Every structure is written in C-alpha cells, then in structure tokens.
Amino acid sequence: xxxxxxxxxxxxxxxxxxxxxxxxxxxxxxxxxxxxxxxxxxxxxxxxxxxxxxxxxxxxxxxxxxxxxxxxxxxxxxxxxxxxxxxxxxxxxxxxxxxxxxxxxxxxxxxxxxxxxxxxxxxxxxxxxxxxxxxxxxxxxxxxxxxxxxxxxxxxxxxxxxxxxxxxxxxxxxxxxxxxxxxxxxxxxxxxxxxxxxxxxxxxxxxxxxxxxxxxxxxxxxxxxxxxxxxxxxxxxxxxxxxxx
Amino acid sequence: xxxxxxxxxxxxxxxxxxxxxxxxxxxxxxxxxxxxxxxxxxxxxxxxxxxxxxxxxxxxxxxxxxxxxxxxxxxxxxxxxxxxxxxxxxxxxxxxxxxxxxxxxxxxxxxxxxxxxxxxxxxxxxxxxxxxxxxxxxxxxxxxxxxxxxxxxxxxxxxxxxxxxxxxxxxxxxxxxxxxxxxxxxxxxxxxxxxxxxxxxxxxxxxxxxxxxxxxxxxxxxxxxxxxxxxxxxxxxxxxxxxxxxxxxxxxxxxxxxxxxxxxxxxxxxxxxxxxxxxxxxxxxxxxxxxxxxxxxxxxxxxxxxxxxxxxxxxxxxxxxxxxxxxxxxxxxxxxxxxxxxxxxxxxxxxxxxxxxxxxxxxxxxxxxxxxxxxx
Numbered sequence: 001x002x003x004x005x006x007x008x009x010x011x012x013x014x015x016x017x018x019x020x021x022x023x024x025x026x027x028x029x030x031x032x033x034x035x036x037x038x039x040x041x042x043x044x045x046x047x048x049x050x051x052x053x054x055x056x057x058x059x060x061x062x063x064x065x066x067x068x069x070x071x072x073x074x075x076x077x078x079x080x081x082x083x084x085x086x087x088x089x090x091x092x093x094x095x096x097x098x099x100x101x102x103x104x105x106x107x108x109x110x111x112x113x114x115x116x117x118x119x120x121x122x123x124x125x126x127x128x129x130x131x132x133x134x135x136x137x138x139x140x141x142x143x144x145x146x147x148x149x150x151x152x153x154x155x156x157x158x159x160x161x162x163x164x165x166x167x168x169x170x171x172x173x174x175x176x177x178x179x180x181x182x183x184x185x186x187x188x189x190x191x192x193x194x195x196x197x198x199x200x201x202x203x204x205x206x207x208x209x210x211x212x213x214x215x216x217x218x219x220x221x222x223x224x225x226x227x228x229x230x231x232x233x234x235x236x237x238x239x240x241x242x243x244x245x
Numbered sequence: 246x247x248x249x250x251x252x253x254x255x256x257x258x259x260x261x262x263x264x265x266x267x268x269x270x271x272x273x274x275x276x277x278x279x280x281x282x283x284x285x286x287x288x289x290x291x292x293x294x295x296x297x298x299x300x301x302x303x304x305x306x307x308x309x310x311x312x313x314x315x316x317x318x319x320x321x322x323x324x325x326x327x328x329x330x331x332x333x334x335x336x337x338x339x340x341x342x343x344x345x346x347x348x349x350x351x352x353x354x355x356x357x358x359x360x361x362x363x364x365x366x367x368x369x370x371x372x373x374x375x376x377x378x379x380x381x382x383x384x385x386x387x388x389x390x391x392x393x394x395x396x397x398x399x400x401x402x403x404x405x406x407x408x409x410x411x412x413x414x415x416x417x418x419x420x421x422x423x424x425x426x427x428x429x430x431x432x433x434x435x436x437x438x439x440x441x442x443x444x445x446x447x448x449x450x451x452x453x454x455x456x457x458x459x460x461x462x463x464x465x466x467x468x469x470x471x472x473x474x475x476x477x478x479x480x481x482x483x484x485x486x487x488x489x490x491x492x493x494x495x496x497x498x499x500x501x502x503x504x505x506x507x508x509x510x511x512x513x514x515x516x517x518x519x520x521x522x523x524x525x526x527x528x529x530x531x532x533x534x535x536x537x538x539x540x541x542x543x544x545x546x547x548x549x550x551x552x553x554x555x556x557x558x559x560x561x562x563x564x565x566x567x568x569x570x571x572x573x574x575x576x577x578x579x580x581x582x583x584x585x586x587x588x589x590x591x592x593x594x595x596x597x598x599x600x601x602x603x604x605x606x607x608x609x610x611x612x613x614x615x616x617x618x619x620x621x
Binding site: 050053055071077081085086087097103107108109110111112136138 | 286340409410411412414417418419421422427469472475478
C-alpha cells in the first residue's frame with residue numbers, strides 16, 4: 001500500500017440546525033484501503049460521506065480529494081447512496097438506472113450512446129444482474145436494487161468509492177457478491193469507503209476502520225485498532241466482540 | 246346539440262374552435278409538466294401555486310384598471326413564483342415541513358387575493374365585472390391570441406424537456422446523486438418549477454384557481470398506471486390532458502349551462518378512475534384477477550401434490566382411488582378436479598380418480614414448475 005492520501009479531512013464540523021452532527025473531524029484515508037465507517041445511529045456516518053461529496057455544506061473545515069477540493073475531482077469519485085433514499089417505483093428500468101452512472105462524464109445535454117450502454121451492460125454483468133436489465137426497478141428485490149446501485153457506481157469508473165450501507169437489507173448471497181466486488185476494487189488499487197453496521201464482519205471484510213460518534217474516536221488498520229476499547233468508546237456500552245486475527 | 250352537430254361546429258364556429266384548441270393545448274402542457282410534479286411528490290405544489298396566483302391577478306387589475314388577460318397572466322406569474330419561492334424558503338430555513346409550508350402559502354395568498362377581489366368589487370369601476378371568473382375559470386373568454394400564447398409556451402417547454410431530459414430524469418430519481426455528478430440541481434429545480442408555474446398560470450383563465458391543480462395531476466396520475474417508462478408516461482399524460490380538454494369542452498358546449506373548467510376536471514377524473522381500475526399492470530381489476538388466478542393455481546397444485554403422495558405409495562401410479570379419500574383435505578372442489586382432468590393430470594371415473602403419467606410427472610416437479618413460472 002502506498003502512503004498517498006486519497007481523502008484528507010481537516011477540522012470538519014457539520015450541524016443540522018443547532019445540533020452538531022460531526023464535531024471537529026480530522027481524517028486521512030490512505031489510497032487503496034477498504035475502509036469501514038462504524039458507529040451508532042446518529043453518529044454522523046452518512047453525514048460524513050455526504051459532506052465529502054459536497055451534498056451537505058459543513059459549517060467549518062476542509063475536505064480534499066487527492067489534494068484538491070471535491071468540485072475539481074468529481075470524476076475520481078463514485079457514490080452509492082442508501083437504497084432507501086430513492087423511490088423505487090420510479091418508471092424506469094435497471095439498465096437505465098445504471099446508465100445514470102455515465103451522465104457525469106457526459107456532462108450537460110449530451111445523451112448517452114452505444115459506448116455508455118456497453119459500459120453499463122458490463123457493469124450489470126459484473127454484479128450478476130444482466131438478465132434483469134430490462135426489468136422495471138420496482139420489481140427487483142432489495143438485494144437486486146442494491147446491486148443495481150453498485151453497478152451504477154462501477155460504471156463511473158472512479159478511483160474512490162463511497163457507499164452508504166450497501167449491505168442493508170440484503171441476503172447472505174448478495175452480501176458475499178458485493179464484498180467480492182469491493183475486494184476486487186481494492187485489488188485494482190481503488191479506495192473504498194463503506195458505512196457499515198455489522199461489527200462482526202468488520203475484521204473479515206475490511207482492512208481499515210474509522211470509529212465515529214459525532215467525534216472521530218479512532219482510525220487505522222483493523223488489526224491494530226478494532227478492539228473492545230475503541231468499540232466501548234464509540235458505542236458507550238461495554239462492548240465485547242471476539243475479534244479473530 | 247348532438248355529436249355530429251357539435252363536430253361540425255368545432256370546424257365552423259370560431260369561438261368553439263378557439264376554446265377546443267385552447268383547452269386541448271392546455272391539457273397537453275399540464276399533463277406533460279404535471280408528470281414531473283407527480284414524480285417529484287410535489288403534487289400539492291400545483292395547488293399552492295394556483296391559489297398563490299390570485300393576488301397577482303387582482304393587483305394587475307388594480308394597476309392597469311382594465312381587463313387584459315396578458316397583463317393578468319404576468320401578475321399571476323409573478324405572484325405564483327413568489328409563492329413558490331416562499332414555500333422553498335420556509336422549508337429550507339425553518340423546521341416546518343413542506344405540507345405545512347404549502348398550506349400556509351396557499352391560504353395566505355388566496356385569502357389576500359379574495360380580499361383584493363372584494364375590494365375591487367366595491368369600487369365604482371364597471372370594468373371589474375367578471376374578474377371573479379378566475380376562481381373557477383371561464384373558457385368562453387379565451388381569445389385566439391391566448392391560444393397562440395399557450396401553443397408557443399408548450400413548444401418552448403417541450404424543447405426544454407427534450408434538451409434537459411437526461412438531467413431532469415436524474416433529478417427526479419435521485420437528487421443527491423445528481424449533485425455528486427456535478428449537475429447544478431438548483432438550476433434544474435428552478436427550471437422545472439418555473440415551467441410548472443407557467444403552465445398553471447396559463448390555465449387559470451380556463452380552469453380557474455381552485456381546480457387548476459387537478460389539471461396538473463390527473464392526467465399524470467392516469468398515465469403512470471399504463472407505463473413503466475418515463476418518456477411514455479409524459480407523452481401519455483399530454484394526450485390524456487388534451488383529450489380531457491377536448492371532451493370537457495364538448496360536453497360543456499353541448500349542455501349549455503355547464504361551466505367548462507369543472508367539466509374538464511371531471512373528465513380528467515374519469516380518466517384517472519378508469520386507469521386505476523382497468524390498467525393491465527397496476528390496475529385494481531387485473532391485480533384482483535391475477536390474485537385469484539394465483540390462488541386457484543396454488544389450490545390446484547396442492548390437490549395435485551396430495552394425490553401424488555397417495556399415488557406414489559402404489560406400484561401402479563394409475564391405480565384408482567375413491568374421491569372420498571380426498572375429503573380430509575380441504576383444497577379440492579368438483580371444479581378443480583374437473584380442471585385437473587382437463588389438463589390430463591388425472592382421470593375421473595364415477596367416484597374414483599386415478600393419476601395419469603403426465604400428472605405424476607408434473608406433480609413430481611411442481612416446485613421447479615413454479616420457479617420457471619416466475620422467471621418468465
């Protein structure tokens with residue numbers, strides 16, 4: 001792993017109305033890690049990702065993607081929102097949703113063509129959803145919808161991937177399929193940052209972890225810092241997880 | 246007046262032709278833009294905007310002192326836009342939710358508009374007569390110039406939709422994601438909202454402040470039932486809207502005293518009702534039919550698999566059994582047995598049934614069969 005920093009966050013503070021959601025976060029995410037962001041509900045995990053992606057305006061602090069602000073580095077970043085953030089009854093097909101991943105590189109007004117369609121079909125194949133390309137999205141299961149979202153991010157062909165709870169409400173098969181794709185991405189030198197809820201699987205899935213609860217509790221390699229001490233600090237109760245190394 | 250007479254009149258009578266064309270174009274543009282309002286879950290925004298336009302009309306009259314539909318339109322547009330941006334402001338700057346903001350702006354602006362209307366009515370100015378027709382609309386006041394304006398605006402909005410189709414679709418489906426890709430969602434939002442406001446304002450003269458939102462929502466809601474494709478939905482909504490306009494005008498013209506706006510809205514309502522019940526994919530009727538068919542199929546399968554269990558205990562699967570034997574099992578009726586015989590799964594002779602080769606085979610692979618059904 002190189003020592004290059006993919007994402008650097010300094011003194012980030014975010015508040016909804018008056019209540020701080022993120023408080024003075026400093027974070028440096030090295031290039032090429034597969035990182036989990038863990039923390040209790042309301043810890044600001046999604047907010048952290050949304051701030052990095054410039055969806056939410058922070059009160060203070062700076063965020064840099066490879067040394068430059070996000071606005072200049074959009075093409076390097078892909079985003080998988082929470083599945084529940086959109087209306088799946090929207091009148092469109094699976095392939096069409098994946099094609100949306102190409103819109104950013106197309107820019108304004110220009111329509112997707114054969115090249116974009118081919119890339120989208122490839123992404124669908126990668127997530128094992130090619131057979132469902134013409135399926136209306138409301139007729140997909142939760143796991144299939146999650147795969148579609150993943151394919152949409154894959155088609156962006158980015159260097160850094162942000163994913164908001166990609167394992168939420170998916171079955172074991174889909175979870176395995178998704179984690180395999182994430183590991184492949186890491187192998188290809190990409191940086192993957194995942195909001196994650198299942199603490200049991202952190203050591204198996206990820207090599208880097210950030211503990212978050214409004215403040216940053218700890219960040220680093222899973223094998224060094226994924227321990228009861230940090231878990232207790234983050235979740236506030238005495239936490240015991242058997243961490244297999 | 247009967248139908249042939251009416252159709253003749255549409256082509257010969259200037260006023261009727263103008264009104265018919267006007268309501269058709271209005272229905273089309275409202276259906277088109279209404280699809281976006283419905284999919285953005287901003288159905289009630291249309292209601293708030295149309296009510297918010299009323300004070301604009303009244304103030305425009307107070308300033309110029311005569312009736313001039315173009316100036317009224319401008320007044321309505323300005324006050325409709327102010328209302329819209331105040332709703333935005335309230336939801337983004339306070340804790341209030343959008344339904345509260347909509348309700349507030351709707352009633353405040355409408356109340357203010359009514360106040361101005363009564364004030365105008367008290368003034369000794371003969372020109373004010375008919376101003377209140379903006380409440381429920383009066384299609385008869387449509388002039389050819391009004392219709393031309395509608396056609397031009399429809400053309401422009403069609404152009405804008407085609408130009409920004411990709412971006413607008415993305416915004417409708419996933420606004421946050423649209424932002425991360427670098428599209429200016431504020432611009433897109435203002436663009437589509439402005440055109441929705443324009444469409445509403447155009448319809449005030451014909452359909453009126455109170456009923457205008459139905460013009461926006463009904464064709465879109467009906468169209469959504471028939472398709473799973475956004476482009477088709479927008480086109481269908483435009484067609485439904487146009488037909489509602491034409492039929493509504495026809496009905497009101499052939500029944501002398503019916504006011505056009507409400508009739509158009511009711512016709513659009515009939516389209517919605519019809520679509521909710523009869524559309525093949527999402528309609529209630531077909532859903533019920535599918536549900537019953539599935540239940541019957543399942544019952545048939547249950548009976549068949551019960552028979553299979555009995556038949557498989559014998560060496561000869563065709564060994565006859567008494568129908569009575571099925572009695573302790575609730576899933577069969579004479580009709581379902583008949584159906585099984587029709588499919589050549591069993592043979593029935595008097596009070597005995599026996600399984601056929603094909604029935605035995607089907608029963609053995611029932612689960613595989615069900616899975617295959619689902620894939621198709």
